[in-house]
Amino acid sequence: xxxxxxxxxxxxxxxxxxxxxxxxxxxxxxxxxxxxxxxxxxxxxxxxxxxxxxxxxxxxxxxxxxxxxxxxxxxxxxxxxxxxxxxxxxxxxxxxxxxxxxxxxxxxxxxxxxx
Amino acid sequence: xxxxxxxxxxxxxxxxxxxxxxxxxxxxxxxxxxxxxxxxxxxxxxxxxxxxxxxxxxxxxxxxxxxxxxxxxxxxxxxxxxxxxxxxxxxxxxxxxxxxxxxxxxxxxxxxxx
Numbered sequence: 483x484x485x486x487x488x489x490x491x492x493x494x495x496x497x498x499x500x501x502x503x504x505x506x507x508x509x510x511x512x513x514x515x516x517x518x519x520x521x522x523x524x525x526x527x528x529x530x531x532x533x534x535x536x537x538x539x540x541x542x543x544x545x546x547x548x549x550x551x552x553x554x555x556x557x558x559x560x561x562x563x564x565x566x567x568x569x570x571x572x573x574x575x576x577x578x579x580x581x582x583x584x585x586x587x588x589x590x591x592x593x594x595x596x597x
Numbered sequence: 598x599x600x601x602x603x604x605x606x607x608x609x610x611x612x613x614x615x616x617x618x619x620x621x622x623x624x625x626x627x628x629x630x631x632x633x634x635x636x637x638x639x640x641x642x643x644x645x646x647x648x649x650x651x652x653x654x655x656x657x658x659x660x661x662x663x664x665x666x667x668x669x670x671x672x673x674x675x676x677x678x679x680x681x682x683x684x685x686x687x688x689x690x691x692x693x694x695x696x697x698x699x700x701x702x703x704x705x706x707x708x709x710x711x
Contacts, residue, residue, distance in 0.1 A: 526705075
């Protein structure tokens with residue numbers, strides 16, 4: 483079974499600061515990796531995803547993530563955060579079973595950006 | 598169409614009520630999922646349907662009863678719920694393709710049990 487670990491439960495930054503949220507996973511097979519964002523009171527939205535190819539993936543709203551296979555990591559980055567980035571961020575790993583996928587989420591990181 | 602729709606958006610029910618949550622997708626996905634999400638927690642998998650057959654039931658209480666009438670629809674029937682069942686219920690669907698098995702999530706139904 484796969485597992486996902488997010489390093490920080492809460493992160494507080496000032497606007498324009500750089501962001502890096504850590505995510506490590508454990509799984510013996512091929513995985514697909516995702517970052518989701520959930521704004522206060524809102525539903526889950528996909529930020530970016532990695533299936534194969536270039537390990538540096540770019541997502542919406544200026545976010546990017548780098549897949550480092552040797553470290554089993556998929557850290558999320560943004561060069562300059564905005565107040566509107568205040569949200570809960572979930573890393574997730576998806577493994578394939580017979581006919582369906584099993585998506586495992588990390589516990590989430592709450593990002594608070596102060597203006 | 599890359600959308601998963603869920604109805605209703607909000608639901609308030611008493612502990613003796615019977616209600617149903619509905620989910621629909623027209624992406625041709627043959628795997629569909631129900632998740633439960635409590636505030637500030639990640640979604641927790643409840644049920645998985647693959648080709649309209651129940652593949653996973655994550656030890657969910659019998660007061661939650663899933664149904665997959667066809668490949669596009671997924672229902673969650675609710676009966677005799679408890680206040681602790683109040684949560685956001687998310688539906689998702691995916692392809693059966695290991696190279697691209699992204700799960701597409703609906704907006705959720707916010708359920709309050711009084």
